[in-house]
Amino acid sequence: MSQVNDVSVECDVLVLGGGPGGYSAAFRSADLGQKTLLVERYATLGGVCLNVGCIPSKALLHIAAVMEEVPHLAAMGIEFGVGQVDLGTLRRHKEAVVNTLTSGLAGMAKGRKVEVVRGVGRFLDPHHLEVSLCSGTGLELTGEKQVIRFKQCVIAAGSQPVTLPFMPDDPRIVDSTGALELKTVPKRMLVVGGGIIGLEMATVYSALGARIDVVERLDGLMQGPDRDLVKVWEQYNHPRFDRVMVNTRTVSAEASEQGIWVTFDGEQAPAEPQCYDLVLVAVGRKPNGDRIGADKAGVHVDERGFIRVDKQMRSTVPHIFAIGDIVGQPMLAHKAVHEGHVAAEVAAGEALNNPELACSHFDALQIPGVAYTNPEVAWAGLTQQEAKAQGIKVEVAVFPWAASGRAIANGRDEGLTKLVFDAGTRRVIGGGIVGTGAGDLISEVCLAIEMGADALDIGKTLHPHPTLGETVGMAAEVALGSCTDLPARRR
Incomplete structure (x- = not known):
């Protein structure tokens, strides 16, 4: 195949993978005036996260949380009959949630004039990608191929589940x-x-x-x-x-x-x-770095399948960037989105001779993690364990939800809110929350870390009462020694 004569389409920026990081990189590139093409194997955008991961699991977890809350109401004088589960209806609800979001992404791609090519891509050289086209709702290959020539590329090819070789091939x-x-x-x-x-x-x-x-x-x-x-x-x-x-x-x-x-x-x-x-x-999951022919493009992939990048998300080939699961832990959608924005801005900045965009880089002080279980567990920045391992002297403040009026009113006072402060600067460098809605509550801790807030900044910020969010402020008051919602400290 002649890589030049058989080119089907050309673009300024090619994005390989349409997950949260990939479509964010593609949309940002298009917003910055770049002719952008997105290659994705799924029939819809959103990748694993939206189609078969984060979003459908949260739809089911919400229902599970409601189901498990109902029996507790009997102690408060409210009783319901025994719940009946219709799995067909439940599956359709989950699929409807996914369809709402994927149709929205399709509309946004069209509105930005991002061309989407459905297929599996492999590099031919540093400026050409061959796409084996797919059809149907699954990964059925049509036998047809396209060759795309690109000036710059963002690899967002994600990861796949780790398998256990001794497990039999069985639908169970x-x-x-x-x-x-x-x-x-x-x-x-x-x-x-x-x-x-x-x-x-x-x-x-x-x-x-x-x-x-x-x-x-x-x-x-x-x-x-x-x-x-x-x-x-x-x-x-x-x-x-x-x-x-x-x-x-x-x-x-x-x-x-x-x-x-x-x-x-x-x-x-x-x-x-x-x-x-x-x-x-x-x-666990393993990156797809060894499944895209990266070596043909000169992109180095390590023995585990990761593509190493710098703070501007560049690979070993300067005009080829990589983001998301494929560049390393943590494998989280919100990390990939920010990395995608950086890659798109650097690529456009160089193409448009825009120094401000070209200087964009990924320098997050914290990347939050959340377990959307019941109760939820969320954390950001350095954990107490990590700080100890790094030799950082810390002060830790904990506010138990057993002292939260809102948690008690909700009948869910098992939780706690924890802040980790650098003992020298008194700035918050980490925090964790366990309890209902912890994934939403952790955002204040994320912002506090990024803004370099200290205990006084958080503790003197007025939080609405009665809320679970005020437990963050009360944890800071614990650090300051001014919390009046807990028993007085012994002198």
Whole structure:
């Protein structure tokens, strides 16, 4: 194939991958006047996050939270009948949420004149990408190919679930995408991997009636936040699980008519194989760096499949940028979006000879994480554990939700709000929240870290009462020694 004579289309900026980072990079490029083309394998934009990840899981988690709240109302004098679950209607609701957002993205792409090519892309050289075109709703290849010539490129090719080689090929063994299809509610379900994805899906299936076992090879569940936050979550969720097996590995699995028989090894492994109706494998994700022919473009990909970039999101080839899951942890949509904006601005700045845009760079002081479980767990900046590991002397202030009027009124006072301050500057460098709505509440902590706020800035900011948000201000008052919503400190 002649890479020049067979070119189907040319563009200023090519974006490979239409997830949150990819479509954000494409839309920003178009807004800056660049002729932009976006290659995406899914029939709709949004990537894994919107189509089979973040958004559909949150639709189901919202329903799970409501279902689990209803029985608690009996103690307050409000009783409902036994809930009946119609899985077909529930699936249609989830799909409607996704369709609303994907149709909106399609309209925004059209309005910006971003051309979308549906297919799987691989580099031919530093300025050409070959796309194997797809059709239908899945990943069916048509056999047709297009060659795209680009001046600059943003790689946003994402990641895929890690698989366990010993797992048999059986529809009762699923990854997160398969779990979200919600084909049936199992009686017994095993979650392999105690991270956020596995625990979120455990929350959904538990609310629908499944009994859950979870196995984790490390020494605790949900490794991101501080252990005091996770402890609150564990105490609340204890009834959800039949077994929580930490320091334990899954070593084999066998499919039978009765179910999937799984064998474990480790500290809390049961002596005999256990039988499950559904097994969710959620042991992490791996980047797609080795699936796009990056070497043909001269882009270095490390042994794990990551593309290393600088603060302007440049790869080893100056006119080729990379963003999102493919450049490293944490693999989060909100990180990818900001990286996509940076890449688009630098690329346009050079093309338009605009120094201000060309100097754009990614320099976040914090990247928040959230487990959308029940209760939610959210954290930002440095955890107390991370600060200790880095030798940073800190002061920690905690406000328990048992002293929050709003939390008590809501019947959900198990939570806490925690702030981590640099002991020298008194500036907040981290924070964590466990409780209902923690993912929304953490935003104030994010802004405080980015703005260099100290305890006085936060504590003297008027927060509305009674709200859960005021627990952030009260945690700062704890640090200042001025909190009057807790017992006086002993002198």
